[in-house]
Every structure is written in C-alpha cells, then in structure tokens.
Amino acid sequence: xxxxxxxxxxxxxxxxxxxxxxxxxxxxxxxxxxxxxxxxxxxxxxxxxxxxxxxxxxxxxxxxxxxxxxxxxxxxxxxxxxxxxxxxxxxxxxxxxxxxxxxxxxxxxxxxxxxxxxxxxxxxxxxxxxxxxxxxxxxxxxxxxxxxxxxxxxxxxxxxxxxxxxxxxxxxxxxxxxxxxxxxxxxxxxxxxxxxxxxxxxxxxxxxxxxxxx
Numbered sequence: 001x002x003x004x005x006x007x008x009x010x011x012x013x014x015x016x017x018x019x020x021x022x023x024x025x026x027x028x029x030x031x032x033x034x035x036x037x038x039x040x041x042x043x044x045x046x047x048x049x050x051x052x053x054x055x056x057x058x059x060x061x062x063x064x065x066x067x068x069x070x071x072x073x074x075x076x077x078x079x080x081x082x083x084x085x086x087x088x089x090x091x092x093x094x095x096x097x098x099x100x101x102x103x104x105x106x107x108x109x110x111x112x113x114x115x116x117x118x119x120x121x122x123x124x125x126x127x128x129x130x131x132x133x134x135x136x137x138x139x140x141x142x143x144x145x146x147x148x149x150x151x152x153x154x155x156x157x158x159x160x161x162x163x164x165x166x167x168x169x170x171x172x173x174x175x176x177x178x179x180x181x182x183x184x185x186x187x188x189x190x191x192x193x194x195x196x197x198x199x200x201x202x203x204x205x206x207x208x209x210x211x212x213x214x
Contacts, residue, residue: 016057018114019069022053026077032185033081046130087126090169091119097166133200151176159183167195168194 004012030047054072057065092098092115105111129150133143155173158164161182164174171190175181196204 015066016061019055019057019073022070023051023071026073026080027051029077030080039088042080042083043127045149047080048068049134086168087123088119090167091115092123092167094190095168148176157183166190168197 011092018177025141027044029050031044051073054076055069059067077106102111133146136143136146138146151173155175155177158170158173161178164170164183164184166186168190171194174181174187199207
C-alpha cells in the first residue's frame with residue numbers, strides 16, 4: 001500500500017473542503033437569486049441534495065475524480081441559473097392549444113384557478129416521488145429503471161385517450177412504450193423538440209444519425 005505523507009493528506013483535505021465550499025457557494029447564490037422564486041421551483045432540500053451528491057468524492061479519490069466532481073458542480077450551477085418551471089410548462093402544454101382553450105372557455109377565471117391547482121398538485125406528486133427515490137436503497141441506475149417503468153405505465157395510460165395532451169412530458173412517456181401503439185400526429189415533432197432542448201446540437205445530430213441507421 002502506498003503511504004501518503006501528512007503534507008499530502010492535508011493538501012487532499014483542503015482540496016476536498018474547497019469542493020464543499022464551492023457547493024455551498026452555489027447554494028447560497030441560488031438561495032439569494034431573485035429569479036429563483038419566479039422561474040425555478042426546486043426545493044432547497046432538492047438543490048442541497050444534488051449539490052452534495054455532485055461534490056461527493058469516492059474513497060481514495062484521484063485528481064481525475066476531483067476534476068469530474070468540479071465539472072459536475074459547474075454543470076449543475078448552469079442548470080440552476082438557467083432553469084425554468086418545467087412542471088408548469090408541461091401542464092400548460094402546447095401554447096397554441098392553451099390560447100384556444102382560454103379563448104373558448106365560458107369561465108376564464110375558473111380555468112386559471114384549476115390550472116394553478118393542477119400545477120401545485122403535480123408539483124406535490126413530483127416531490128413525493130423524489131422523496132421515495134431518496135429513501136430507497138436503489139442505486140442511481142436502479143432508480144432510473146424504476147422511473148422508466150413508471151413512464152411506461154403512464155405512456156400506456158395516455159394512449160387509451162382519444163385526445164392526448166401535447167407536452168414534452170407526454171412525448172417522453174409515449175416514446176417509452178412499444179411500437180404497437182398509435183401516437184398522436186404531434187408526437188414526432190414534440191419528441192424531436194424535447195430532445196433538441198435537452199441536449200446540445202452535436203449530440204442531437206448524433207442521435208439523428210443513429211436513428212437513420214435503424
């Protein structure tokens with residue numbers, strides 16, 4: 001076993017503490033950001049958990065592990081400062097349809113109240129799901145597998161409706177079920193738009209190349 005000198009131990013400790021301080025700094029900046037209350041609906045517990053996880057280093061960590069963690073912190077910081085209320089966007093769905101709904105409803109005030117209640121109920125459900133994931137003994141990969149099963153469950157439920165709400169969320173759910181199911185006319189465009197917004201241009205083009213091969 002390679003022996004580490006006290007000086008090296010202290011240097012490693014300082015680097016690890018610097019990573020934690022950077023995570024704390026990102027959290028404080030997010031807490032004090034005026035845009036947080038208007039655009040980002042993530043809870044402090046959720047943000048703190050994500051930052052702590054990004055800054056976590058494995059036992060016997062290397063410089064490569066450290067640089068990876070620092071990069072993940074930077075990426076999550078960018079995610080925070082550019083975040084939007086995705087739940088509200090998915091509830092509202094296609095903007096043209098939403099405008100048409102407001103234009104034709106006999107009671108716009110009730111529609112607004114119902115929409116607000118739907119967003120808050122959905123946000124609460126999402127919070128319960130995230131809490132369940134955190135409390136589980138499943139690894140990140142196994143949590144992803146559980147969520148995919150939930151996506152398939154919702155996707156199969158969606159296709160039982162003659163009219164399917166158009167949103168990024170429903171597009172992803174519909175993409176998770178088998179080819180034997182019919183999809184609405186808007187599906188392809190909305191799925192492509194969802195992928196295009198979530199990954200960079202180069203990755204989107206690479207996905208397109210692989211799809212064209214199948």
